[in-house]
Amino acid sequence: MPNAKTHDAITVMLAAPAAAAAYAATSRVSAAVIVSLSFLFGGLMFGPDLDTVSRQYSRWGVLRWLWFPYRSFFKHRSRFSHGLILGALLRVLYFAGVVTLVLFVTAYVYASCTGGRLPKPADIAVVWGPIGGFVNSHLGGGDFYLFSFVGVWVGAASHTFTDVAGSFIKTGRVAKFL
Numbered sequence: 109m110p111n112a113k114t115h116d117a118i119t120v121m122l123a124a125p126a127a128a129a130a131y132a133a134t135s136r137v138s139a140a141v142i143v144s145l146s147f148l149f150g151g152l153m154f155g156p157d158l159d160t161v162s163r164q165y166s167r168w169g170v171l172r173w174l175w176f177p178y179r180s181f182f183k184h185r186s187r188f189s190h191g192l193i194l195g196a197l198l199r200v201l202y203f204a205g206v207v208t209l210v211l212f213v214t215a216y217v218y219a220s221c222t223g224g225r226l227p228k229p230a231d232i233a234v235v236w237g238p239i240g241g242f243v244n245s246h247l248g249g250g251d252f253y254l255f256s257f258v259g260v261w262v263g264a265a266s267h268t269f270t271d272v273a274g275s276f277i278k279t280g281r282v283a284k285f286l
Contacts (some may be wrong), residue, residue, distance in 0.1 A: 112163035118270055119151030119263060126262055130255065139255050142247070146259025147266075154199055154260055155267040159189040174206050190268050196261040208232055 127144035131137065157164045158175050159182045165172055178199070182189045189195055215227045244252045 112157075115155070115157075115267055115270055116152060116163070118266060119148060122151075122266055123148050126259065130258070138247070139251065142252060142255040143259040143262075146256045147263040148259075150196065150260035150263025151266055152263075154196075154203075155264045156185075156190040156195050156271075157267070158199065159184050159186075174203070174210075177206075178202055185271070190271065192265055192268060195268065196257075196264040199264070200257065200260065208236070 123144045126147040127140040130143035131140035133139070153164060153167055155164050159179050161179075165175055165179070168175060182198075184190075187194055188198055212227060212229070212232060215231075218224070219226045240253075244250055
């Protein structure tokens with residue numbers, strides 16, 4: 109398996125081709141920008157190695173505690189962390205759920221301490237709905253979430269492909285392939 113510097117270098121080198129592919133597919137500069145930035149985020153901050161104490165995990169700084177349950181639950185290099193389909197999807201869903209839970213608990217504690225109205229779980233949709241609508245309509249022309257997920261997914265997939273290629277080469281199986 110390649111080390112963190114190699115993964116980072118590959119991620120940075122592939123960001124421009126990811127942007128070019130997004131532009132070629134959509135003819136939209138906004139799509140290219142969103143995909144390339146999401147690609148960088150997916151490869152540098154949101155990759156499969158968040159299930160270990162890794163460089164990606166360390167980059168979260170004071171917020172790395174958000175990933176502790178994820179690290180505890182998923183085995184390293186399992187299909188749920190490094191899998192091409194489930195890996196990025198589970199990290200996105202996990203992160204969205206944790207952020208929502210933290211914000212809800214924060215609002216609940218604040219309301220209980222100040223004597224305000226305690227939020228209900230249904231209030232989550234009331235708050236996130238307009239935020240999501242604004243982001244989607246003003247960033248990316250209505251496809252912000254799709255372009256963001258594609259970028260994150262391909263950025264994380266580049267990490268997995270690099271791991272597979274590194275393992276393939278180290279075990280000597282590359283000679284059989286050629």
